[in-house]
Amino acid sequence: MSTVIKNGTIVTADLTYKADVLVEGGQIAAIGQGLVGDEVIDATGCYVMPGGIDPHTHLEMPFMGTYSADDFESGTRAALAGGTTMVIDFALPAPGQGLLDAIKVWDNKSTRAHCDYSFHMAITWWGQQVFEEMPKVVEHGITSFKHFMAYKGSLMVNDDEMFASFKRCAELGAVPMVHAENGDIVAEMSTKLLAEGNNGPEGHAYSRPSQVEGEATNRAIMIADMAGVPLYVVHTSCEEAHEAIRRAKMNGKRVWGEPLIQHLTLDDSEYFNQDWDHAARRVMSPPFRDKKHQDSLWAGLASGTLSCVATDHCAFTTEQKRYGVGDFTKIPNGTGGLEDRLPMLWTYGVGTGRITMNEFVAVTSTNIAKIMGMYPKKGAVLVGADADLVVWDPEASKTITASAQQSAIDYNVFEGKEVKGLPRYTLSRGVVAVAEGKVQSREGHGEFVAREPMGAV
Amino acid sequence: MSTVIKNGTIVTADLTYKADVLVEGGQIAAIGQGLVGDEVIDATGCYVMPGGIDPHTHLEMPFMGTYSADDFESGTRAALAGGTTMVIDFALPAPGQGLLDAIKVWDNKSTRAHCDYSFHMAITWWGQQVFEEMPKVVEHGITSFKHFMAYKGSLMVNDDEMFASFKRCAELGAVPMVHAENGDIVAEMSTKLLAEGNNGPEGHAYSRPSQVEGEATNRAIMIADMAGVPLYVVHTSCEEAHEAIRRAKMNGKRVWGEPLIQHLTLDDSEYFNQDWDHAARRVMSPPFRDKKHQDSLWAGLASGTLSCVATDHCAFTTEQKRYGVGDFTKIPNGTGGLEDRLPMLWTYGVGTGRITMNEFVAVTSTNIAKIMGMYPKKGAVLVGADADLVVWDPEASKTITASAQQSAIDYNVFEGKEVKGLPRYTLSRGVVAVAEGKVQSREGHGEFVAREPMGAV
Amino acid sequence: MSTVIKNGTIVTADLTYKADVLVEGGQIAAIGQGLVGDEVIDATGCYVMPGGIDPHTHLEMPFMGTYSADDFESGTRAALAGGTTMVIDFALPAPGQGLLDAIKVWDNKSTRAHCDYSFHMAITWWGQQVFEEMPKVVEHGITSFKHFMAYKGSLMVNDDEMFASFKRCAELGAVPMVHAENGDIVAEMSTKLLAEGNNGPEGHAYSRPSQVEGEATNRAIMIADMAGVPLYVVHTSCEEAHEAIRRAKMNGKRVWGEPLIQHLTLDDSEYFNQDWDHAARRVMSPPFRDKKHQDSLWAGLASGTLSCVATDHCAFTTEQKRYGVGDFTKIPNGTGGLEDRLPMLWTYGVGTGRITMNEFVAVTSTNIAKIMGMYPKKGAVLVGADADLVVWDPEASKTITASAQQSAIDYNVFEGKEVKGLPRYTLSRGVVAVAEGKVQSREGHGEFVAREPMGAV
Amino acid sequence: MSTVIKNGTIVTADLTYKADVLVEGGQIAAIGQGLVGDEVIDATGCYVMPGGIDPHTHLEMPFMGTYSADDFESGTRAALAGGTTMVIDFALPAPGQGLLDAIKVWDNKSTRAHCDYSFHMAITWWGQQVFEEMPKVVEHGITSFKHFMAYKGSLMVNDDEMFASFKRCAELGAVPMVHAENGDIVAEMSTKLLAEGNNGPEGHAYSRPSQVEGEATNRAIMIADMAGVPLYVVHTSCEEAHEAIRRAKMNGKRVWGEPLIQHLTLDDSEYFNQDWDHAARRVMSPPFRDKKHQDSLWAGLASGTLSCVATDHCAFTTEQKRYGVGDFTKIPNGTGGLEDRLPMLWTYGVGTGRITMNEFVAVTSTNIAKIMGMYPKKGAVLVGADADLVVWDPEASKTITASAQQSAIDYNVFEGKEVKGLPRYTLSRGVVAVAEGKVQSREGHGEFVAREPMGAV
């Protein structure tokens, strides 16, 4: 059975042109004029783009005996509803747990996925076993390794562990990634704030100002360069971190920065909302920033000094957030965003003229596929590519509200935002998962995507 | 009749993959495995890339009653020999001459071209006629306008003329371009140097140091931003100019910088050669720079803060250069490079790891086609694109020497350089113009390429 | 007759210490413990500092057949009232008028001055006469030359005039100064805004945004460097200009920037006041800026990348401002500030911890005296220095209001600001000009201060 | 008994003027014309300047069971010979040793000093005892605390120890200092280089490239800002570190950088000398750098982004250096310089026009005295100041050679350098320690200088 998407305008990272797209066997079979297929999807007035790829999610992530509220079922359903056709989640080994073991755990969680997915492997501890298993992880198709410079006492690794792991990545052609905040300082600041009675959600923001992120970003870049490996910096939220990345690029280093849609559009005034729940629901790391950082992030997307837009989707219910009443360090870190990333970025980026449509595709899909070693299987509208496509209606609009969302949680940090530009159809490997705004995806349809080690950038 | 390029690896700005390319009617008819055609070109061991586009040449340019030595015949022949399949030259109206008149003059010169070509229109004076003809120039398919901030007394325009023209470009969706050097300072410095008896070729370099270029670049960027139009800066040769471009990008401005292959690989020590001829042959504006600027330019290509690599090919014979004996201001400005740009950039860029193969294609072809409004007709390996292709042999090598070159002049500024990476075949709209290093192109084969005004960037 | 200032704490650019100051014959005769004199000024609880020097005023400046409202009588009276004991005004030759002629005109105006003064000479046109008179101006003790890059059609000089004048300054050891805004762009923007019906005071701000100043600053720095001379940039009002200065310093250039107290404390929201008079009274060039620029200016003062704080005092009455009703380009440019500079800078700088007391003295007095070739006659608390002193009461406070000011105009741009930190006494060459806030200065007491050409910086 | 220095030109950080200086009781008793004293020092043709202060020495520093070769006797004798009248050394507690204990040890060493001295206290470990003794150290007059970010396994402290100590400094008004290199990376790199057989002195340079210093500098600045305290960065040797300091200043932070005379004038080519001894004698941390870093350091001194010039004098004999044959990590780190700092900086700074004489005094003496809490007792030519003076002959010259030096070691890293500008006399608290180049100082004359906690900057 074949499907043809007719009358649309194809928009890629590269190119805008009118053509039909023929889909067969889950892949793009032809691109051209007057194509014919068994089924027809009408894209009149729409843009046909590579489906979004979210390079940074935490679905069913273990937390204090429970889990983040969106699992691979609801999370990937939300993704598709918003035009995202693939997520890359994080396998997080427990202290001392083997990397291959962790893969098994995450393989089990992901069986329910509605869309395709892959994993990054986190290096949460260091030792001979980790060193030896890293090549096997790469063979498994997991070619990126995450390092936490914060979360002291749990996930955090120190500089020499990071250096050792980065050197191993260099040998393997793998991409090291960092969560860049100085964990020592954050820990001390948190203790101090709590001791002084600042235990509300705003204390979270006070405990990790932007320079703490800028410092760690700068440090990770140096360590990567000494190891002879590029670097992917997750959730770049501020001018300080962006400046470090720009400076590195000007010294000929290969570094990629990933702003989140949250940091591009929301700011730290949210933490001063009188309603504890309102503020706590926005607690994530790095925290939302002062508005002035937003200009820096947008300019980075337009000029190419920042490369990808993600969500760090890690959703907790209000009830879960309330674990942290009286102690902000116990508020589970994370917000949602999977369903909203594309519409929000289109509205605030393309709609305002800050970025072009082609740049929109680049930062939400193509750049990610390239950096993460799966282009052009993903992230492309090319013959032979997976038919992960979104038919985007630039005139469709809605008001974001939790009551209409796919996510399992009871609120939405973008509540009330008007967005213009929405998926009319979303296809996952050729299967229509969303049609006219109605989600009709299938649990378990999603497949693991094995990725290649470093090739052409 | 069809031609198939078999067994090669396609390298685009975007992608590296093994596939055959079928050419029919001057265009790419198919890309895929096992394609069949009337003729076969063997690309075993080679990369199949979009042919180079040189965005900056001066063929048969009028000069003191004579002309630059390479005309559209020899110049485009040299281009093809080096893997470049298109040039964009400059139509230069005389003072008071209409723009449409100038087009006619250049149309006449270009009838002998071996490869496709287009023109930028220079704004060498300002007046109502210029204002009124600009839209007609754009309709003609010439969608970029060049402005000289130097050459006081001849080509130079001042700030309010430039602002007026930039605003007109904004209305027309045309791209303004600048030769950025402060002409007032250069003129004064030249006078002063001559008065002090510094009349040799090194005086040329002293008269226009890098900060004179940096200043003008910075000024043009401001004026473009006030006019609400992007800006293309030709022959960005130094850190100061590059810094201004970077800073502009960080403020969300759209500015493109174009380093020349000469500035990337040669330095100002050449001007101190004891042989007057040696030094004079290297006289161009901006002059070669101190070595430290090269690092800046290469980092710009890798990080995307600089966008294109050109030659500013404007060849004069030694005899012509000698007009300037005793007065460096009379040495005709310009050097060759059309045949050498791709092999030199590959050798010093890809061969050293400074840029990837994909970035090589981007900066020599694809970015240029996009910025100049003719992508993907040019600059792409896509079905429907013009079959301007180069089959690149990464193992082929040679020593550059004037005695073997296509250019009409009697020397080569890259004389003696070893290059590794050369075209095995060059195709111009499907016609094999170079085969196994042998040029077999046809005079008059080249066609004018009409370009589109600003679209997606 | 001698005077001793007792029980105070001396604060210089350099040092804070308790000592008495003995004044005799208009100079400081001794500094030490337990000094005795004929008269005693009690400085208990106060700081004894060098009197302020305002390097930038326009008193009785000719304008459209009339003059700026504060002349040397009221202007210097206002200065003393606010702790400023010297002003440097600008001699402005009319087109074609000789420099020595202009000095005579300004000598006449200044006979009524209450405090000492000097002049900068403006280069408002260029020619052999100007070239030849410049050394005589320097011999006269006027060792700084001002150049206007804006005010096209009247004061503006172009790049080659500026370069010629800067080279002449280099020969003479004189300091070139610039009003840095791109006059071509300002003129075009003004025309355009008026044509579109934007004729109100806010049009003034739209016509000269910060990048127009940044560009001109950058250009002047390059020209000064090519001429081999340092540069003094007046009224540095924005990050772009400050950035150009910082960058220059990092290349080893000697450049000084002078923020105004207005730009440090007021912002462009004033131009959007509904009351035309309110907005027009704030019209000056450069205009007030967006708040974000203030952080840049304050950091510059603290880190030394900006050197002096001035007022550009050029006061016009509301009636005069109204010349520009219906056409913002006719609103006389300028605001007051002479009486308010020190209290405002103390309150918003020292009072907030942004700068130290010593830095306060440096930027309001000592740095200016050094750069302008009259240190330590002025700007110092040293034996032998002129006894231009202010006894500063850090606890005294008031609300600024036009009704209580010395200036001849009918409003004050700082109206309503609370300041803490005021002069208790101001001495001009040993004569008490202000006592307990009461002005008792004498018209005609002020003397011309001849300055030295460039020496140690 | 009184001494008068006659006929000289006084040069301070601030001022250049002709005056005599009267010295009585070890202090400056008068400055003026025609002063009379019991003894006369003729300063005809000379500059009278505050004696140099070296803020960074390691005399008799314990090392592998022995000590650095210059102790307080020979070290301070060398200082005086070169015009330096005070040194600040480092008290280095052993692991677990109390701070007050360490002071005793260093008090004992310093009894033999020829000139005045003070100590910085090093924080080599962290604990309750350290926390509690810090205020007592400050009371003792030691108001600066040094932290090593390198020397893993011995002196190095980690980020949270540093943060704790910095916060304590903030409470005490003390200045935290850092040796800024990332110790983890240096340790790993050293191990790797040795494992690969790179055991020569050049391995030392490879193990700690400039970005390792830049990173640590950037990190220390962030930590200081979070602690609310200024920061003094010792031995700033490269553009990366200087850039971090500049950037911090532009964000309104108070950070001081201290280049060494070695890094200003020598480069890393020394490590590639064929003679092991030659190279090993230059081993210090940070190592000498590529020449391009020198421009950055000089521009920093001229523009004020770098504040002080030191030596890090830590002299080891060739025999001691040879402990590291076969293993560069065992080569004792350090070079001499105490006798050469002033002549070298004068020759390469003032003599070349890079810095003024006043800036020379600022960076070798006055800035140090101010930052370190002992101005104007030290670092000033003011009545009441200690008569630590140098009578500087700008025409005197010599060739630096180990055979003529005061230092106890058998070589000099500046061997063969021609310097122009030497002390004719050096006075320590009024006592002539050097006369006409002849050292006549007295062992034990030097006294401890108690310093004040943070006051005006």
Ligand SMILES: [Zn+2]
């Ligand atoms: Zn994270």
Ligand SMILES: [Zn+2]
């Ligand atoms: Zn995350």
Ligand SMILES: [Zn+2]
């Ligand atoms: Zn040009």
Ligand SMILES: [Zn+2]
């Ligand atoms: Zn050209």
Ligand SMILES: [Zn+2]
């Ligand atoms: Zn002005």
Ligand SMILES: [Zn+2]
């Ligand atoms: Zn003015």
Ligand SMILES: [Zn+2]
């Ligand atoms: Zn050290």
Ligand SMILES: [Zn+2]
């Ligand atoms: Zn040291």
